Amino acid sequence: MNAKRVKFENISKVFVTDKNRQVKAVNNINLDIQPGEFVCLLGPSGCGKTTTLRMLAGFEVPTDGHIFIGDENIERLTPDKRDTAMVFQNYALFPHMNVFDNIAYGLKLQKLPKEEVEARVEKILHLMKMEEFAERVPSQMSGGQQQRVSLARALVMEPGVLLFDEPLSNLDAKLRLHMRDEIRKLQQEVGITSIYVTHDQSEAMGLSDKVVIMKDGVIEQVGSPTEIYQKPANSFVANFIGRANILEAVIKEVGEDGYTIDVHGVPYSVEKSKEYQLGDKVEIVVRPEAIEVSEEGNFTAKVGKSMFMGAHHEYEVNFFGKPLEISLNNPKNKSMVAVDESLRFSLDAASIHIL
Numbered sequence: 001m002n003a004k005r006v007k008f009e010n011i012s013k014v015f016v017t018d019k020n021r022q023v024k025a026v027n028n029i030n031l032d033i034q035p036g037e038f039v040c041l042l043g044p045s046g047c048g049k050t051t052t053l054r055m056l057a058g059f060e061v062p063t064d065g066h067i068f069i070g071d072e073n074i075e076r077l078t079p080d081k082r083d084t085a086m087v088f089q090n091y092a093l094f095p096h097m098n099v100f101d102n103i104a105y106g107l108k109l110q111k112l113p114k115e116e117v118e119a120r121v122e123k124i125l126h127l128m129k130m131e132e133f134a135e136r137v138p139s140q141m142s143g144g145q146q147q148r149v150s151l152a153r154a155l156v157m158e159p160g161v162l163l164f165d166e167p168l169s170n171l172d173a174k175l176r177l178h179m180r181d182e183i184r185k186l187q188q189e190v191g192i193t194s195i196y197v198t199h200d201q202s203e204a205m206g207l208s209d210k211v212v213i214m215k216d217g218v219i220e221q222v223g224s225p226t227e228i229y230q231k232p233a234n235s236f237v238a239n240f241i242g243r244a245n246i247l248e249a250v251i252k253e254v255g256e257d258g259y260t261i262d263v264h265g266v267p268y269s270v271e272k273s274k275e276y277q278l279g280d281k282v283e284i285v286v287r288p289e290a291i292e293v294s295e296e297g298n299f300t301a302k303v304g305k306s307m308f309m310g311a312h313h314e315y316e317v318n319f320f321g322k323p324l325e326i327s328l329n330n331p332k333n334k335s336m337v338a339v340d341e342s343l344r345f346s347l348d349a350a351s352i353h354i355l
Protein backbone atom coordinates (compact mmCIF):
# COMPACT_ATOMS: atom_id res chain seq x y z
CA MET A 1 0.00 0.00 0.00
CA ASN A 2 1.13 3.53 -0.72
CA ALA A 3 1.20 4.93 2.81
CA LYS A 4 1.16 8.74 2.79
CA ARG A 5 2.47 11.46 5.07
CA VAL A 6 -0.12 13.82 6.58
CA LYS A 7 0.64 17.35 7.65
CA PHE A 8 -1.55 19.92 9.39
CA GLU A 9 -0.15 23.46 9.23
CA ASN A 10 -1.69 26.11 11.49
CA ILE A 11 -5.15 24.59 11.11
CA SER A 12 -8.10 26.30 12.80
CA LYS A 13 -11.83 25.73 12.56
CA VAL A 14 -14.42 28.19 13.79
CA PHE A 15 -18.08 27.15 13.67
CA VAL A 16 -20.78 29.80 13.64
CA THR A 17 -23.92 28.58 15.42
CA ASP A 18 -27.55 29.53 14.65
CA LYS A 19 -27.43 32.34 17.21
CA ASN A 20 -24.36 33.72 15.46
CA ARG A 21 -22.06 32.60 18.24
CA GLN A 22 -18.54 31.55 17.26
CA VAL A 23 -17.13 28.22 18.48
CA LYS A 24 -13.38 27.75 18.03
CA ALA A 25 -13.40 23.95 17.67
CA VAL A 26 -9.75 23.70 16.54
CA ASN A 27 -7.22 26.38 17.37
CA ASN A 28 -4.06 26.61 15.27
CA ILE A 29 -2.82 23.03 15.36
CA ASN A 30 0.36 21.70 13.75
CA LEU A 31 0.86 17.99 13.27
CA ASP A 32 3.23 15.89 11.16
CA ILE A 33 2.30 12.23 10.67
CA GLN A 34 4.79 9.95 8.95
CA PRO A 35 3.87 7.34 6.28
CA GLY A 36 2.69 4.13 7.93
CA GLU A 37 2.27 5.65 11.40
CA PHE A 38 -0.73 4.85 13.59
CA VAL A 39 -1.77 8.06 15.34
CA CYS A 40 -4.61 8.46 17.83
CA LEU A 41 -6.28 11.80 18.51
CA LEU A 42 -7.29 11.59 22.16
CA GLY A 43 -9.03 14.03 24.45
CA PRO A 44 -12.18 14.79 26.41
CA SER A 45 -15.53 15.37 24.72
CA GLY A 46 -15.58 18.59 22.70
CA CYS A 47 -11.77 18.97 22.44
CA GLY A 48 -11.88 19.08 18.61
CA LYS A 49 -10.63 15.63 17.62
CA THR A 50 -13.58 14.73 15.36
CA THR A 51 -13.46 18.13 13.67
CA THR A 52 -9.73 17.60 12.99
CA LEU A 53 -10.41 14.21 11.40
CA ARG A 54 -13.35 15.55 9.39
CA MET A 55 -11.22 18.38 7.98
CA LEU A 56 -8.71 15.80 6.78
CA ALA A 57 -11.48 13.70 5.20
CA GLY A 58 -12.99 16.77 3.52
CA PHE A 59 -16.28 16.85 5.45
CA GLU A 60 -15.40 20.20 7.06
CA VAL A 61 -13.52 23.14 5.57
CA PRO A 62 -10.77 24.69 7.73
CA THR A 63 -11.17 28.37 8.61
CA ASP A 64 -7.40 28.77 8.47
CA GLY A 65 -4.25 26.84 7.63
CA HIS A 66 -3.21 24.08 5.24
CA ILE A 67 -3.50 20.30 5.13
CA PHE A 68 -1.18 18.10 3.07
CA ILE A 69 -1.51 14.44 2.15
CA GLY A 70 1.84 13.43 0.69
CA ASP A 71 3.05 16.59 -1.07
CA GLU A 72 -0.43 17.62 -2.12
CA ASN A 73 -2.32 20.51 -0.55
CA ILE A 74 -5.79 19.00 -0.27
CA GLU A 75 -8.03 21.79 1.01
CA ARG A 76 -9.73 22.27 -2.35
CA LEU A 77 -10.25 18.58 -3.11
CA THR A 78 -13.62 16.90 -2.57
CA PRO A 79 -13.62 13.95 -0.11
CA ASP A 80 -13.53 11.33 -2.87
CA LYS A 81 -10.35 12.86 -4.38
CA ARG A 82 -8.34 12.89 -1.14
CA ASP A 83 -6.93 9.37 -1.02
CA THR A 84 -8.53 8.74 2.37
CA ALA A 85 -11.12 6.21 3.53
CA MET A 86 -13.08 6.40 6.76
CA VAL A 87 -14.33 3.76 9.19
CA PHE A 88 -17.35 5.19 11.01
CA GLN A 89 -18.71 4.58 14.49
CA ASN A 90 -22.11 3.44 13.16
CA TYR A 91 -20.55 1.18 10.43
CA ALA A 92 -22.54 3.02 7.70
CA LEU A 93 -23.10 -0.14 5.62
CA PHE A 94 -25.80 -0.41 2.96
CA PRO A 95 -28.47 -2.58 4.63
CA HIS A 96 -29.82 -4.10 1.42
CA MET A 97 -26.42 -5.13 0.01
CA ASN A 98 -24.53 -8.23 1.04
CA VAL A 99 -20.98 -8.06 2.40
CA PHE A 100 -19.36 -8.61 -0.98
CA ASP A 101 -21.33 -5.77 -2.60
CA ASN A 102 -20.82 -3.44 0.35
CA ILE A 103 -17.06 -3.91 0.03
CA ALA A 104 -17.16 -3.68 -3.77
CA TYR A 105 -19.27 -0.50 -3.83
CA GLY A 106 -16.44 2.09 -3.88
CA LEU A 107 -14.50 0.17 -6.52
CA LYS A 108 -17.57 -0.06 -8.77
CA LEU A 109 -18.05 3.70 -8.45
CA GLN A 110 -14.53 4.06 -9.80
CA LYS A 111 -15.69 2.02 -12.81
CA LEU A 112 -12.93 -0.55 -12.42
CA PRO A 113 -13.21 -3.71 -14.56
CA LYS A 114 -15.43 -6.39 -12.99
CA GLU A 115 -12.54 -8.87 -12.69
CA GLU A 116 -10.40 -6.37 -10.81
CA VAL A 117 -13.25 -5.50 -8.43
CA GLU A 118 -13.81 -9.19 -7.69
CA ALA A 119 -10.12 -9.90 -7.20
CA ARG A 120 -9.65 -6.99 -4.80
CA VAL A 121 -12.74 -7.77 -2.74
CA GLU A 122 -11.74 -11.42 -2.49
CA LYS A 123 -8.22 -10.46 -1.44
CA ILE A 124 -9.59 -8.30 1.41
CA LEU A 125 -12.13 -10.94 2.47
CA HIS A 126 -9.26 -13.40 2.65
CA LEU A 127 -6.97 -10.98 4.53
CA MET A 128 -9.69 -10.41 7.11
CA LYS A 129 -10.73 -14.07 7.20
CA MET A 130 -14.28 -13.13 6.22
CA GLU A 131 -14.87 -15.27 3.10
CA GLU A 132 -17.74 -17.12 4.77
CA PHE A 133 -19.66 -13.86 5.33
CA ALA A 134 -19.59 -12.70 1.70
CA GLU A 135 -23.27 -13.46 1.01
CA ARG A 136 -24.73 -12.11 4.26
CA VAL A 137 -26.51 -8.78 4.61
CA PRO A 138 -25.63 -6.52 7.60
CA SER A 139 -28.74 -7.49 9.62
CA GLN A 140 -27.48 -11.08 9.66
CA MET A 141 -24.25 -10.10 11.42
CA SER A 142 -23.17 -8.97 14.89
CA GLY A 143 -21.93 -5.44 15.54
CA GLY A 144 -18.32 -6.63 15.58
CA GLN A 145 -18.72 -8.42 12.26
CA GLN A 146 -20.37 -5.37 10.71
CA GLN A 147 -17.52 -3.20 11.88
CA ARG A 148 -15.05 -5.60 10.25
CA VAL A 149 -16.96 -5.23 6.96
CA SER A 150 -16.78 -1.47 7.34
CA LEU A 151 -13.00 -1.77 7.85
CA ALA A 152 -12.72 -4.07 4.84
CA ARG A 153 -14.68 -1.58 2.74
CA ALA A 154 -12.21 1.16 3.65
CA LEU A 155 -9.12 -1.01 3.12
CA VAL A 156 -10.21 -2.28 -0.31
CA MET A 157 -9.90 1.28 -1.63
CA GLU A 158 -6.15 1.07 -0.86
CA PRO A 159 -6.16 4.65 0.39
CA GLY A 160 -3.00 6.54 1.34
CA VAL A 161 -4.56 7.33 4.72
CA LEU A 162 -7.10 5.37 6.73
CA LEU A 163 -9.34 7.32 9.12
CA PHE A 164 -11.24 5.95 12.10
CA ASP A 165 -13.96 7.87 13.94
CA GLU A 166 -14.49 6.10 17.28
CA PRO A 167 -15.07 2.82 15.42
CA LEU A 168 -15.38 0.60 18.48
CA SER A 169 -17.65 2.64 20.74
CA ASN A 170 -20.81 0.68 19.84
CA LEU A 171 -19.25 -2.66 20.80
CA ASP A 172 -19.14 -4.31 24.20
CA ALA A 173 -15.93 -4.20 26.24
CA LYS A 174 -14.61 -7.65 25.36
CA LEU A 175 -15.25 -7.31 21.65
CA ARG A 176 -13.65 -3.87 21.73
CA LEU A 177 -10.42 -5.37 23.01
CA HIS A 178 -10.52 -8.08 20.36
CA MET A 179 -11.22 -5.62 17.53
CA ARG A 180 -8.51 -3.29 18.78
CA ASP A 181 -5.92 -6.06 18.45
CA GLU A 182 -7.29 -6.97 15.04
CA ILE A 183 -7.13 -3.39 13.75
CA ARG A 184 -3.54 -3.00 14.96
CA LYS A 185 -2.43 -6.31 13.45
CA LEU A 186 -4.06 -5.53 10.13
CA GLN A 187 -2.65 -2.00 10.07
CA GLN A 188 0.86 -3.32 10.65
CA GLU A 189 0.39 -5.99 8.00
CA VAL A 190 -0.64 -3.50 5.30
CA GLY A 191 1.50 -0.63 6.67
CA ILE A 192 -1.10 2.07 6.06
CA THR A 193 -0.99 5.53 7.66
CA SER A 194 -3.87 5.55 10.14
CA ILE A 195 -5.51 8.32 12.14
CA TYR A 196 -7.88 7.23 14.85
CA VAL A 197 -10.19 9.36 17.00
CA THR A 198 -11.08 8.10 20.46
CA HIS A 199 -11.79 9.31 23.95
CA ASP A 200 -10.73 5.94 25.38
CA GLN A 201 -7.19 6.24 26.69
CA SER A 202 -6.48 2.50 26.83
CA GLU A 203 -7.52 2.21 23.18
CA ALA A 204 -5.15 5.04 22.26
CA MET A 205 -2.29 3.62 24.32
CA GLY A 206 -2.77 0.10 22.92
CA LEU A 207 -3.03 1.09 19.27
CA SER A 208 -0.77 4.03 18.64
CA ASP A 209 2.75 4.72 17.53
CA LYS A 210 1.97 8.30 18.48
CA VAL A 211 -0.76 9.79 20.68
CA VAL A 212 -1.98 13.36 20.17
CA ILE A 213 -3.58 14.73 23.34
CA MET A 214 -6.05 17.55 22.68
CA LYS A 215 -7.95 19.91 24.96
CA ASP A 216 -10.15 22.89 24.01
CA GLY A 217 -9.08 22.76 20.35
CA VAL A 218 -5.37 22.80 21.16
CA ILE A 219 -2.73 20.04 21.08
CA GLU A 220 -1.33 19.57 24.59
CA GLN A 221 1.26 16.91 23.70
CA VAL A 222 2.33 14.57 20.91
CA GLY A 223 4.37 11.51 21.83
CA SER A 224 4.63 7.74 21.99
CA PRO A 225 2.40 6.10 24.61
CA THR A 226 5.48 5.66 26.85
CA GLU A 227 6.53 9.31 26.53
CA ILE A 228 3.01 10.54 27.23
CA TYR A 229 2.76 8.37 30.33
CA GLN A 230 6.25 8.81 31.73
CA LYS A 231 6.94 12.39 30.67
CA PRO A 232 3.61 14.22 30.50
CA ALA A 233 3.98 17.81 29.31
CA ASN A 234 1.65 19.25 31.94
CA SER A 235 -0.76 18.35 34.72
CA PHE A 236 -3.69 18.00 32.29
CA VAL A 237 -1.89 15.24 30.35
CA ALA A 238 -0.61 13.63 33.56
CA ASN A 239 -4.14 13.39 34.94
CA PHE A 240 -5.80 12.48 31.64
CA ILE A 241 -3.53 9.48 31.01
CA GLY A 242 -3.59 7.05 33.91
CA ARG A 243 -3.56 8.26 37.49
CA ALA A 244 -1.10 10.80 38.76
CA ASN A 245 0.02 12.33 42.03
CA ILE A 246 1.15 15.90 41.51
CA LEU A 247 3.43 17.05 44.33
CA GLU A 248 5.34 20.19 45.13
CA ALA A 249 9.13 20.22 45.27
CA VAL A 250 12.00 22.72 45.32
CA ILE A 251 15.15 22.71 43.13
CA LYS A 252 18.13 22.25 45.49
CA GLU A 253 20.97 21.60 43.03
CA VAL A 254 21.31 22.18 39.31
CA GLY A 255 23.57 19.67 37.51
CA GLU A 256 24.52 19.15 33.83
CA ASP A 257 21.59 16.89 33.01
CA GLY A 258 19.78 16.53 36.30
CA TYR A 259 18.52 18.25 39.43
CA THR A 260 18.44 17.44 43.07
CA ILE A 261 14.98 18.29 44.30
CA ASP A 262 13.63 18.51 47.81
CA VAL A 263 10.29 16.79 48.40
CA HIS A 264 9.11 17.64 51.91
CA GLY A 265 12.64 17.41 53.32
CA VAL A 266 13.83 14.38 51.31
CA PRO A 267 16.35 14.87 48.45
CA TYR A 268 15.85 13.06 45.12
CA SER A 269 18.06 13.11 42.02
CA VAL A 270 15.89 13.47 38.95
CA GLU A 271 16.28 13.92 35.20
CA LYS A 272 16.14 17.40 33.68
CA SER A 273 12.98 18.01 31.64
CA LYS A 274 12.87 21.82 31.52
CA GLU A 275 15.25 24.58 32.61
CA TYR A 276 14.86 25.62 36.23
CA GLN A 277 16.98 27.74 38.62
CA LEU A 278 18.15 26.99 42.10
CA GLY A 279 15.32 27.60 44.58
CA ASP A 280 12.51 27.34 42.00
CA LYS A 281 9.30 25.72 43.17
CA VAL A 282 8.23 22.97 40.77
CA GLU A 283 5.48 20.42 40.39
CA ILE A 284 6.42 16.75 40.01
CA VAL A 285 4.41 13.79 38.77
CA VAL A 286 4.64 10.53 40.67
CA ARG A 287 2.51 7.64 39.43
CA PRO A 288 0.78 5.54 42.13
CA GLU A 289 2.81 2.48 41.14
CA ALA A 290 6.09 4.44 41.39
CA ILE A 291 5.82 4.62 45.17
CA GLU A 292 7.70 1.93 47.03
CA VAL A 293 6.17 0.67 50.25
CA SER A 294 8.94 -0.46 52.62
CA GLU A 295 9.95 -0.45 56.28
CA GLU A 296 12.97 1.71 55.31
CA GLY A 297 10.83 4.28 53.46
CA ASN A 298 11.49 8.03 53.81
CA PHE A 299 7.93 8.99 54.58
CA THR A 300 5.28 7.85 57.02
CA ALA A 301 1.64 8.72 56.41
CA LYS A 302 -1.76 7.75 57.76
CA VAL A 303 -3.84 5.48 55.52
CA GLY A 304 -7.22 6.95 54.50
CA LYS A 305 -8.29 4.18 52.09
CA SER A 306 -7.03 0.63 51.72
CA MET A 307 -8.49 -1.57 48.99
CA PHE A 308 -7.45 -5.03 47.86
CA MET A 309 -8.03 -5.20 44.09
CA GLY A 310 -6.67 -8.67 43.33
CA ALA A 311 -3.55 -8.07 41.25
CA HIS A 312 -2.77 -4.89 43.18
CA HIS A 313 -3.56 -3.09 46.41
CA GLU A 314 -4.61 0.55 46.46
CA TYR A 315 -3.94 2.98 49.25
CA GLU A 316 -4.76 6.60 49.69
CA VAL A 317 -2.67 8.25 52.38
CA ASN A 318 -2.60 11.73 53.83
CA PHE A 319 0.63 13.26 52.49
CA PHE A 320 1.26 16.64 54.09
CA GLY A 321 -2.45 17.44 54.07
CA LYS A 322 -3.16 16.15 50.54
CA PRO A 323 -4.29 12.72 49.32
CA LEU A 324 -1.56 10.57 47.75
CA GLU A 325 -2.47 7.45 45.77
CA ILE A 326 -0.27 4.37 46.09
CA SER A 327 -0.67 1.21 44.05
CA LEU A 328 1.16 -1.88 45.23
CA ASN A 329 1.56 -4.70 42.70
CA ASN A 330 1.39 -8.37 43.68
CA PRO A 331 0.29 -7.58 47.22
CA LYS A 332 1.13 -10.09 49.93
CA ASN A 333 -1.11 -10.35 52.97
CA LYS A 334 1.60 -9.17 55.31
CA SER A 335 2.14 -5.94 53.39
CA MET A 336 -1.46 -4.77 53.74
CA VAL A 337 -2.07 -1.91 56.07
CA ALA A 338 -5.53 -0.98 57.35
CA VAL A 339 -7.25 2.41 57.42
CA ASP A 340 -5.94 4.77 60.14
CA GLU A 341 -2.68 2.82 60.45
CA SER A 342 0.66 4.21 59.24
CA LEU A 343 2.34 3.28 55.98
CA ARG A 344 6.04 3.80 55.25
CA PHE A 345 7.10 4.46 51.70
CA SER A 346 9.56 6.21 49.36
CA LEU A 347 9.19 7.72 45.92
CA ASP A 348 11.02 5.95 43.10
CA ALA A 349 13.49 8.64 42.00
CA ALA A 350 13.82 7.23 38.46
CA SER A 351 10.07 7.61 37.89
CA ILE A 352 9.76 11.21 39.10
CA HIS A 353 9.04 13.65 36.28
CA ILE A 354 9.25 17.43 36.76
CA LEU A 355 6.46 19.31 34.98
Ligand SMILES: Nc1ncnc2c1ncn2[C@@H]1O[C@H](COP(=O)(O)OP(=O)(O)OP(=O)(O)O)[C@@H](O)[C@H]1O
Pocket residue numbers: 015016017023024025043044045046047048049050051052199
Ligand atom coordinates in the same frame (compact mmCIF):
# COMPACT_ATOMS: atom_id res chain seq x y z
N1 LIG B 1 -21.35 21.86 13.20
C1 LIG B 1 -21.02 22.46 14.34
N2 LIG B 1 -21.55 23.65 14.68
C2 LIG B 1 -21.21 24.27 15.82
N3 LIG B 1 -20.31 23.77 16.71
C3 LIG B 1 -19.76 22.59 16.44
C4 LIG B 1 -20.08 21.86 15.25
N4 LIG B 1 -19.35 20.71 15.24
C5 LIG B 1 -18.63 20.72 16.40
N5 LIG B 1 -18.86 21.84 17.11
C6 LIG B 1 -18.24 22.22 18.38
O1 LIG B 1 -16.83 22.17 18.22
C7 LIG B 1 -16.21 21.66 19.39
C8 LIG B 1 -15.36 20.44 19.00
O2 LIG B 1 -16.22 19.41 18.56
P1 LIG B 1 -15.69 17.96 18.12
O3 LIG B 1 -16.87 17.16 17.69
O4 LIG B 1 -14.58 18.12 17.17
O5 LIG B 1 -15.14 17.40 19.49
P2 LIG B 1 -14.68 15.94 19.89
O6 LIG B 1 -13.40 16.09 20.62
O7 LIG B 1 -14.68 15.05 18.73
O8 LIG B 1 -15.83 15.52 20.92
P3 LIG B 1 -16.61 14.14 21.12
O9 LIG B 1 -15.65 13.17 21.76
O10 LIG B 1 -17.72 14.50 22.05
O11 LIG B 1 -17.10 13.68 19.78
C9 LIG B 1 -17.31 21.36 20.37
O12 LIG B 1 -17.43 22.46 21.24
C10 LIG B 1 -18.53 21.24 19.49
O13 LIG B 1 -19.70 21.59 20.19
